[in-house]
Amino acid sequence: MDKFQELRNKYLKSTKEKVRTTSFRGDFILQSFKSIKELENIINLLCSKLREWYACYYPELEKSARNNEEFLKKIIENPERKTSMGMEDCNKEDTSILITFAKNIKNLFEQKIELEKYLEKLLEDFCPNIRAIAGNTITCLMIEQMGSLKKLMGMPASTIQILGAEKALFRHLKGEGRSPKFGFLYGHELVKKSRDNKGKVAKLLADKISIAAKIDYFKGKFIGDKLRKEVEEKSKYC
Amino acid sequence: MDKFQELRNKYLKSTKEKVRTTSFRGDFILQSFKSIKELENIINLLCSKLREWYACYYPELEKSARNNEEFLKKIIENPERKTSMGMEDCNKEDTSILITFAKNIKNLFEQKIELEKYLEKLLEDFCPNIRAIAGNTITCLMIEQMGSLKKLMGMPASTIQILGAEKALFRHLKGEGRSPKFGFLYGHELVKKSRDNKGKVAKLLADKISIAAKIDYFKGKFIGDKLRKEVEEKSKYC
Numbered sequence A, B: 001m002d003k004f005q006e007l008r009n010k011y012l013k014s015t016k017e018k019v020r021t022t023s024f025r026g027d028f029i030l031q032s033f034k035s036i037k038e039l040e041n042i043i044n045l046l047c048s049k050l051r052e053w054y055a056c057y058y059p060e061l062e063k064s065a066r067n068n069e070e071f072l073k074k075i076i077e078n079p080e081r082k083t084s085m086g087m088e089d090c091n092k093e094d095t096s097i098l099i100t101f102a103k104n105i106k107n108l109f110e111q112k113i114e115l116e117k118y119l120e121k122l123l124e125d126f127c128p129n130i131r132a133i134a135g136n137t138i139t140c141l142m143i144e145q146m147g148s149l150k151k152l153m154g155m156p157a158s159t160i161q162i163l164g165a166e167k168a169l170f171r172h173l174k175g176e177g178r179s180p181k182f183g184f185l186y187g188h189e190l191v192k193k194s195r196d197n198k199g200k201v202a203k204l205l206a207d208k209i210s211i212a213a214k215i216d217y218f219k220g221k222f223i224g225d226k227l228r229k230e231v232e233e234k235s236k237y238c
Helices: A002-022 A029-057 A060-066 A068-077 A092-126 A129-135 A135-144 A148-155 A157-162 A166-173 A189-195 A198-217 A224-236 B002-022 B025-057 B058-064 B070-078 B094-125 B130-136 B136-146 B149-153 B157-162 B166-173 B189-193 B198-219 B226-237
Strands: none
Touching: A029 A060, A029 A068, A029 A092, A029 A135, A029 B025, A029 B094, A060 A068, A068 A092, A068 A198, A092 A129, A092 A135, A092 B025, A092 B094, A129 A198, A129 A224, A135 A148, A148 A198, A148 B226, A157 A198, A189 A198, A189 A224, A198 A224, B025 B058, B025 B070, B025 B094, B025 B136, B025 B149, B058 B070, B070 B094, B094 B130, B094 B136, B130 B136, B130 B198, B130 B226, B136 B149, B149 B198, B157 B166, B157 B198, B166 B198, B189 B198, B189 B226
């Protein structure tokens, strides 16, 4: 039984070692991207709750700030209430609760900005080429959809072209509707620019992104600018 | 036309005045209760995101803390990584991002606790009688369901008894299933205690809550303790 235990420990150790060496800092791209999206939703949700609450106290201020960031800033400044149709019997405790609430939401805002900067650095480190062609957001969306940079690397250009349009694709495969021409790439500026041949431009982009993903994964040189220029040139004739 | 304008301003002013005087600090009960619920969801969500992320870096620590609060505390302390199967190439920037993230979630925790204290004070001020009978949570749930303390005050005991069981009630009215005997009151300790006559106890409670709501709304004396004792006495014979 001792031998069995020994063997077990040996295998456990080697598995742990493998887990350790195969995990990859580039995966943090996905983690931070997901967290940013989550934070965005959360900030909007909390702001709407705070707006509802604050409107009881000082509806005029709440109305005057459409933008959430501006709204939070105004609350934290805590201006004197002048002629307001807000509630009469608010005391200091009520306003201080509202102000700390606003401060906490502002902290989340700052957290989001910090994460965005961090994500940009990660993208620079791990997928400079894809990023140069597709831009930050589309790069992240594609990695998210595939699950990792490695999986994105393994995809052919035709798959990359319609990433994000799975619904339309499966509808098409069931015999309803046309085959989609683009998914996430619909948001790309070159595709937006093109009037009649959005599909062709998306295809050009997907070709280059597929090349770029392979270069990035195997830590090749930076040729993103060159690839991007090629797409821009060719898309003129589309 | 001047006269028309004058009249308009006059009415606007009087309406604003009315809005001002009819809004009521007790409405903050609902606002803070909703915010607490929202915060609870958000904290869980962010913690699960952080757990997923942190597990790439130091899975052993993530596993060792089941409780979210404990988990955040451990991250903030930022212990040395010993033998870990986490990712190798993490640098200081990565860990500092994780630590600020954890700190921000901790702030939300503290915000929640502060709001809970504030809510308790509001309940003491505005519905001491209902609270003494039904407890904090059920009081808030009932006010939330009805929309305000005023509306809860206007309800008969039979409605209060099945607040929170609307789905079952309408199913019953369509001819399926039995009429529900309790909604939110199912969570009340006296109802939980009773074995065979949960429905009767819920009815007794609803009777007293309906009285208490009227007393609270019209700022009557505190007789919550007395009412609660009456229910406790009677529920013994159920």
